[in-house]
Amino acid sequence: MALAPWNSVLAPPRSLVASPQQLPFFSLSLPVSSSTCFLLAAKRTDVAMGTSFSFIASAFSSSSSSSSTNLSTAGFDETAVDALGNVQVLTSSTGKPAFLKDLWDQEEGIAVVALLRHFGCICCWELASELKELIPRFDAAGVKLIAIGIGSPDNARILAQRLPFPLDYLYADPDRKAYDVLGLYHGLGRTFFNPASTKVFSRFSSIRKAAANYTISATPDDKSSVLQQGGMLVFKGKELLYARKDEGTGDHAPLEEVLNICCKVPVA
Template sequence: MALRLTPAPPQTLQTTALRPLSLLFKNSHAPAPPPNSTNPKFGLTILTNTRTPRRLLARASSTSEFVPNIGDILGDISIFKASGDPVFFKHLWDQKQGVAVVALLRHFGCPCCWELASALKEAKPSFDTAGVKLVAVGVGTPNKARILADRVGLLISFTCKLPFPADCLYADPDRKAYDVLGLYYGLGRTFFNPASVKVFSRFESLQKAVKNYTIEATPDDRSSVLQQGGMFVFKGKQLLHAWKDEGTGDHASLDDILGVCCKVPVE
């Protein structure tokens, strides 16, 4: 019997698809199987007992899949500062004209995310010069965020042993922002996605990043380790650029992200 793939019907993500039940019921994250096709012409709808159906896209680095008011939706999400104080996304940058890069790490115990945190710390002066607010969010509690901040600061260089800037680091233990932005989750995405092979091209930087690594930064909720990250550029509430990690270590190019920020017109 021949196997025939039927093109997925046109579908747009509605607000309800971006606000799953996990925003209402704590710890309701059920692992979702990975897509079985990398052809963007085909889609796969996942049904679980806790999430609303979600259309998985082969490569989501554009803003077209997001509802126009995604900035408002994200703005109402409450996360935590590294100090432990709660804060809304809408209070992290100027919601009218401010430009912000929101970098969502996988979790604070992920070695690849220690590498990304190191790169973000080194790139922060460039973002500051461009007038861009850097917001780094990780999965875990604030105390896990502080572990990453303190230890990543020690491995940048022997001459600069400053911690990762705490005013840029936030914790999202319930992964609410990750759900709103539709970031990928699951066993296949974490361990078996072809996009993860790019990690091997960064072996030296990854090796450097894990010199001071500790597994203590891993979230107590072990299901959180299956969460993937992403990177987003906002001007006020408007989403200008979106990158969703296809697999572990599939990070956006910071040079590309900075390039997007520098092209934002000044009003």
């Protein structure tokens, strides 16, 4: 299998802990039952929130901008992509298992495989919301969107119903098999203390939109799942065109980057 570079961003850890006094217009809270979802609770008017949010994003810009994009396959096992096809995920509508390799044409089909965080994470809801907006473009280009989240099909349906998100594009991976095969990041440091996580401060509008009907009840029973980061892959058949690991919570692949790959590849 031919591999395109794995997009890796490596930076030294830095604490992101802030007190309500340091963030006067927002509270950055970590729900006890989930322990990993970023919830931005507005405390002022929209105008004031926007002003404060710009200030906060600016304050963190030194940490997020210091992480440059390095294209590399270092640390990525080529056999992992082959193994991914044999991973079974569960359809969100019926809970029936399906091999990933059966979800798109393995000869010439173009597929975007988005590995979200757990279904109870607001950053998962945000990315799902943004992907939903791109479905017409994916469909028009003949691209298959496969969005996979961590949790049960019941957890997936909560997100699908409340966000909303179309069930036909959504899959559940309760045991994180796809994540483990690909070696996606997991752990406390990546979840809370990686500088890449500060990117959520620059996306207040999309976070707030996703949080409109958000509920923490979509969190999986396995609480270790809340420490799992996601990633993004683009395939043409079995060929990997693009792959990126999320360095921290909310460090999603730039979707324009994904579109430039998947929607400009000729479809046979």
